[in-house]
Amino acid sequence: MISLAGRDILHAWGKFVFTGVGLGLLIGVTLTMAGVYRGMVDDAKALLDNSGADLWVVQKDTLGPYAESSSVYDDAYRGILGMPGVERAANVTYLTMQVRREDTDVRAMVVGVVPGGPEPGQPGYLVAGRRITRGHYEAVADIATGFKLGEKIQIRRNVFTVVGLTKRMVSSSGDPMVFIPLKDAQEAQFLKDNDAIIQQRRRSAVNPAFNSPGSPGLLEALNASQSANPYVNAVLVQIKPGYSPDDVAEPIRRWKRLQVYTRAQMEKILVGKLIATSARQIGMFLVILAVVSAAIVAFIMYTLTIGKVREIAVLKLIGTRNRTIAFMILQQAVGLGVIGFVVGKISATFWAPIFPKYVLLEPGDAARGFAAVVVICVLASVLAIRAALKVDPAEAIGG
Amino acid sequence: MNPEGIRITGLMKRYGKGETAVDALKGVDMQVAPGEVVGLIGPSGSGKSTLLKCLGAVIEPTAGKMTLGEEVIYDDGWKIKDLRALRRDRIGFVFQAPYLIPFLDVTDNIALLPMLAGRPNNEARQRALELLKALDVAHRARAMPSHLSGGEQQRVAIARALINRPPVILADEPTAPLDSERALAVMRILNQMARQYETAVIVVTHDEKIVPTFRRIYHIRDGRTHEEAGEGRSFE
Ligand SMILES: Nc1ncnc2c1ncn2[C@@H]1O[C@H](COP(=O)(O)OP(=O)(O)OP(=O)(O)O)[C@@H](O)[C@H]1O
Ligand SMILES: [Mg+2]
Numbered sequence: 001m002i003s004l005a006g007r008d009i010l011h012a013w014g015k016f017v018f019t020g021v022g023l024g025l026l027i028g029v030t031l032t033m034a035g036v037y038r039g040m041v042d043d044a045k046a047l048l049d050n051s052g053a054d055l056w057v058v059q060k061d062t063l064g065p066y067a068e069s070s071s072v073y074d075d076a077y078r079g080i081l082g083m084p085g086v087e088r089a090a091n092v093t094y095l096t097m098q099v100r101r102e103d104t105d106v107r108a109m110v111v112g113v114v115p116g117g118p119e120p121g122q123p124g125y126l127v128a129g130r131r132i133t134r135g136h137y138e139a140v141a142d143i144a145t146g147f148k149l150g151e152k153i154q155i156r157r158n159v160f161t162v163v164g165l166t167k168r169m170v171s172s173s174g175d176p177m178v179f180i181p182l183k184d185a186q187e188a189q190f191l192k193d194n195d196a197i198i199q200q201r202r203r204s205a206v207n208p209a210f211n212s213p214g215s216p217g218l219l220e221a222l223n224a225s226q227s228a229n230p231y232v233n234a235v236l237v238q239i240k241p242g243y244s245p246d247d248v249a250e251p252i253r254r255w256k257r258l259q260v261y262t263r264a265q266m267e268k269i270l271v272g273k274l275i276a277t278s279a280r281q282i283g284m285f286l287v288i289l290a291v292v293s294a295a296i297v298a299f300i301m302y303t304l305t306i307g308k309v310r311e312i313a314v315l316k317l318i319g320t321r322n323r324t325i326a327f328m329i330l331q332q333a334v335g336l337g338v339i340g341f342v343v344g345k346i347s348a349t350f351w352a353p354i355f356p357k358y359v360l361l362e363p364g365d366a367a368r369g370f371a372a373v374v375v376i377c378v379l380a381s382v383l384a385i386r387a388a389l390k391v392d393p394a395e396a397i398g399g
Numbered sequence: 400m401n402p403e404g405i406r407i408t409g410l411m412k413r414y415g416k417g418e419t420a421v422d423a424l425k426g427v428d429m430q431v432a433p434g435e436v437v438g439l440i441g442p443s444g445s446g447k448s449t450l451l452k453c454l455g456a457v458i459e460p461t462a463g464k465m466t467l468g469e470e471v472i473y474d475d476g477w478k479i480k481d482l483r484a485l486r487r488d489r490i491g492f493v494f495q496a497p498y499l500i501p502f503l504d505v506t507d508n509i510a511l512l513p514m515l516a517g518r519p520n521n522e523a524r525q526r527a528l529e530l531l532k533a534l535d536v537a538h539r540a541r542a543m544p545s546h547l548s549g550g551e552q553q554r555v556a557i558a559r560a561l562i563n564r565p566p567v568i569l570a571d572e573p574t575a576p577l578d579s580e581r582a583l584a585v586m587r588i589l590n591q592m593a594r595q596y597e598t599a600v601i602v603v604t605h606d607e608k609i610v611p612t613f614r615r616i617y618h619i620r621d622g623r624t625h626e627e628a629g630e631g632r633s634f635e
Contacts, residue, residue, distance in 0.1 A: 001514060001515070001517060001520075002507065002510075002511065002514040002515065002520060004500075004502075007502050007503055007507070008502040010502070011501065011502030011503075011543075012502065310498060311498070311500055311501070314494075314498045314500070315500070316483075317455070317457060317486060317492055318486060318487060318492060318511075318512060318559070319483050319484065319485075319486040319487020319488070319512065320487075320512075320515060321483070321515075324515055393457050393486075394452050394457045394458055396492070396494060396498060397448060397451055397452055397455065397457060397492075397494070397571055398448065398494075398495070398571070
């Protein structure tokens, strides 16, 4: 048996390769879009994994700390430590902001962690330098920030020295993390500027309720309490071996009047809510790209077929089966798709690392993409096949 | 009369219905024996192409009978089931332009039908090569059709028509694009092949150059044929 499709492709390979490359770039974009989504999911999982927590304790009735803002008193962790099954508990703050470095700034998620110790929240491993050991002005940054060891960076009012570098520590929106000591992070998040503090003190001083001669010391106490920042965004909890997360979570929920999420619930919140809109956005893109690819294949196959009407009429006249002709067009469409897929896969692999955010190309997605390409090509060849089957063998004889 | 070859009697073809109907063939009789080459000549609109399409099982006649060897193909509206297989196995076509498949080389153009029918490629190509030798184009066996001269292409087209050893070859103006020398060469080949493979050959033509080569000529005018003896000039 002879492959008419293959021979035609070999003969007109330039046309096929050019069309295939064009289609391939489109398929590459499609695979990359899928990779962007996978990257987002993976970033979310990395965020959860790297926090080292089994449970997230957050403000009641919130989906914090990543999807919604949450604040918890910074002494709540002591009570949590006393609950059954709790191995460790540590305060943590999250604040996405521009971190200054000389005259540029980098978008980063500043994470306040308890210095030293094996408490959850600290980056799991470092690629250079050391952990934060002092209580103030040290930072560990993800290498994606571009910061170097020993470099000075500024977060709000304070200057920090980068003492360690870590990797793949990103927020759910893909911003690299910068870890600083908890106290500094609380200040960065909650402390007002000097003018605002002076304003606030002046207002308290002129308020007779706070500054009455009958209660000396009240104003000082009030001022002191107003400039304290006793909040964190969440408490990260590690549980003892042998306990299930749900068993430990339940008493904290009930007795501490706080919201507690397990790892599974947290993942649902991140993937199902935080990046759900982006996922739909990407899904929309995938649909459009699929339709455009189908339209291109259909158009190309139709044009190629119309260009071969004479040959098809001759083939039919000399007794070629309709099946054979339809199969030839089908094979060519699929061949085009295969060329396109190979080009697409190569180009996606080539440009994925250049993207600013993580693009995760999963083999499973590639396989599904390949199946989709084949299905699209088969559907797209229907038009061309119909045109070919309509060709009248009498046309070969003429009038 | 030789029962072999192709034979039609009272063949009629009407295009369309009602007032706009055109009677293109109004009762054509024709008989061509194996090994014989006959001419089919007539003015424009006389029904030549229509007749060729009926003979070639591309369109069905409205009435009349056609037999190929012993087998009845049409009989007053009745027809055999698989006209496509009939075209493939029993009829060879040669056109005005060679209409070779541009993406297959000369050998595969000729060997295409048996290969599509599932014959081993080698066997089909071997047969194609024999025909190419007989037609004196064996040296171009691996060339692409676009690299051949007009005469060579036409010879390849004849070889393609012969590959299944069909009892009938229908040729539609096979010499129109060729100069007189090449036109005569094609006619010589058709005669030679007709004798060699016992094939009945019907050649539709306007070409004055080749008319004297026919021993028998069917004139067709206004949908009817009448037979005439030709000069039957030899090629020497
Ligand atoms: N498909 C068709 N529908 C209707 N009428 C047709 C059709 N094909 C041919 N005819 C008519 O049938 C008659 C014979 O046509 P045919 O094509 O057989 O002529 P011809 O002898 O081949 O002419 P030419 O030498 O110009 O090619 C003409 O009157 C033509 O108009
Ligand atoms: Mg005609």
